Amino acid sequence: MASSCCGGSNSTTRKSAKSSCCSQTLRPNSTESCSGDEGTAVASLETGVVADNIPDTRFDAPWVIGKIATPAGPVPQVATKLRFADTIGSWKCRWSIGRMDYKVEPGLYAVGTPDDNAPVLVTANYKMTFDRLREQLGGLNLWIVVLDTDGVNVWCAAGKGTFGTEELVHRIGAVALDRIVKHRQIILPQLGAVGIAAHEVRKQTGFRVIYGTVRAKDIKEFLTNGMKATEEMRTVRFTFRDRIVLTPMELVGTFIPLLIFLGVLFLWNTTGIGQYGPMDLLGVVGAILAGAVITPALLPWVPGRAFAFKGGLIGLIWAIGFLLITGVPVDPTLGWIKTAAYLLLLPSISGFLTMNFTGASTYTSLSGVDKEMKFAVPTMLFASAGAIVLLIISDLVRFIGGTLI
Amino acid sequence: MKYLKDVATLEYDATRCTGCGMCLAVCPHRVFVRDGDKVRINDKDACMECGACARNCPTEAISVQQGVGCAAAVIIGFFTGGEPSCG
Numbered sequence: 025m026a027s028s029c030c031g032g033s034n035s036t037t038r039k040s041a042k043s044s045c046c047s048q049t050l051r052p053n054s055t056e057s058c059s060g061d062e063g064t065a066v067a068s069l070e071t072g073v074v075a076d077n078i079p080d081t082r083f084d085a086p087w088v089i090g091k092i093a094t095p096a097g098p099v100p101q102v103a104t105k106l107r108f109a110d111t112i113g114s115w116k117c118r119w120s121i122g123r124m125d126y127k128v129e130p131g132l133y134a135v136g137t138p139d140d141n142a143p144v145l146v147t148a149n150y151k152m153t154f155d156r157l158r159e160q161l162g163g164l165n166l167w168i169v170v171l172d173t174d175g176v177n178v179w180c181a182a183g184k185g186t187f188g189t190e191e192l193v194h195r196i197g198a199v200a201l202d203r204i205v206k207h208r209q210i211i212l213p214q215l216g217a218v219g220i221a222a223h224e225v226r227k228q229t230g231f232r233v234i235y236g237t238v239r240a241k242d243i244k245e246f247l248t249n250g251m252k253a254t255e256e257m258r259t260v261r262f263t264f265r266d267r268i269v270l271t272p273m274e275l276v277g278t279f280i281p282l283l284i285f286l287g288v289l290f291l292w293n294t295t296g297i298g299q300y301g302p303m304d305l306l307g308v309v310g311a312i313l314a315g316a317v318i319t320p321a322l323l324p325w326v327p328g329r330a331f332a333f334k335g336g337l338i339g340l341i342w343a344i345g346f347l348l349i350t351g352v353p354v355d356p357t358l359g360w361i362k363t364a365a366y367l368l369l370l371p372s373i374s375g376f377l378t379m380n381f382t383g384a385s386t387y388t389s390l391s392g393v394d395k396e397m398k399f400a401v402p403t404m405l406f407a408s409a410g411a412i413v414l415l416i417i418s419d420l421v422r423f424i425g426g427t428l429i
Numbered sequence: 430m431k432y433l434k435d436v437a438t439l440e441y442d443a444t445r446c447t448g449c450g451m452c453l454a455v456c457p458h459r460v461f462v463r464d465g466d467k468v469r470i471n472d473k474d475a476c477m478e479c480g481a482c483a484r485n486c487p488t489e490a491i492s493v494q495q496g497v498g499c500a501a502a503v504i505i506g507f508f509t510g511g512e513p514s515c516g
Contacts, residue, residue: 218481330433388498
């Protein structure tokens with residue numbers, strides 16, 4: 025059930041549990057991100073001097089290319105060109121390898137040679153997020169405040185509350201931002217607004233929050249346009265490419281259930297009753313691809329609005345195609361009972377996987393997901409259970425030497 | 430792309446609105462439009478209940494049941510008996 029939305033299934037981070045998706049808590053004022061030990065580090069940072077006993081690993085990162093002196097101590101200067109290792113790192117995350125521990129040390133960073141008039145951007149400490157931002161900033165001079173979001177991207181962390189008012193207020197103090205710049209405004213990614221109350225930040229720190237663009241690639245234009253965002257820059261999309269890069273995560277999540285399924289079939293075969301082979305595997309793998317890759321890729325063109333319906337429909341098309349090629353017309357010994365079973369089972373698998381893609385999508389609401397699940401989950405459970413019963417009946421009929429209808 | 434119709438819990442109270450425009454800036458789906466010196470909901474079905482508008486409304490003119498539209502989260506919430514939660 026791994027889904028490519030916010031969290032990750034192979035989580036090893038301090039707070040997140042086993043689950044696959046976004047939110048630890050959806051409550052607005054979550055204090056998740058601030059652990060006690062960090063609080064002490066901050067206390068000494070607030071004086072502007074990094075105490076000797078607290079290792080500041082920000083300068084050790086391979087993408088730090090220099091130091092900028094400030095009244096609050098030296099600040100690491102970061103590269104705006106990505107290295108090969110950064111690209112590989114992003115690719116690994118897409119395939120769920122080490123995804124939950126791909127982080128940047130929170131704190132203040134410099135791009136170019138900023139002074140006390142330079143703009144201040146705020147971002148999350150997911151390394152992929154940080155890379156997407158810095159690669160857009162070539163030729164600019166500005167500051168970046170990296171919040172501790174536990175290695176989660178801006179939007180998801182804002183939903184959890186870790187990219188939140190509390191962390192922002194605390195980080196502004198921790199990096200002594202009031203001593204770094206003379207002005208009193210900070211630019212946040214627009215999607216961070218889910219977790220930040222701009223008026224609260226102003227009240228507590230004196231800094232005015234300006235919401236920038238949705239995408240990092242527009243931030244340069246936003247800055248040069250006098251901080252004006254177009255409607256297009258303010259709108260979240262879900263393009264073909266956006267969807268495709270998320271599908272490997274969906275596939276990775278199906279590996280273990282698929283292995284369990286194969287194990288059960290193998291055991292069933294050893295009893296002599298079941299006779300499942302590569303063709304059956306093909307049917308199921310096809311249904312997985314239909315639900316986790318094909319439907320997400322074709323999302324806007326697949327009829328219907330509910331994700332489970334879309335996936336179920338593509339799964340049904342696959343099931344019919346698969347059965348026409350391998351089923352009764354070709355191999356009469358397969359029988360109509362098994363055919364019916366596959367017509368129930370394969371669309372259910374696809375529908376379930378596409379339903380899980382709601383977590384990766386950028387436009388589904390919780391109320392909507394709730395509504396579709398009330399119908400889809402019982403339907404898919406019934407269909408799958410019915411399919412399994414039919415398969416067992418079909419196997420038993422053949423086992424006792426009966427004729428398959 | 431549009432999700433299900435008539436499900437969003439978004440509500441807007443024009444009497445409390447000061448027309449500051451914060452909701453116009455933060456909404457990722459352009460649900461609000463300016464209407465004179467206030468705003469109005471233009472496309473409620475586009476609302477994904479992210480909660481950014483309500484969170485940033487200084488006069489609490491907007492309310493929405495914030496949540497993440499994620500089926501896996503709903504399933505986990507169902508089994509753990511808590512709120513929809515992903516991890």
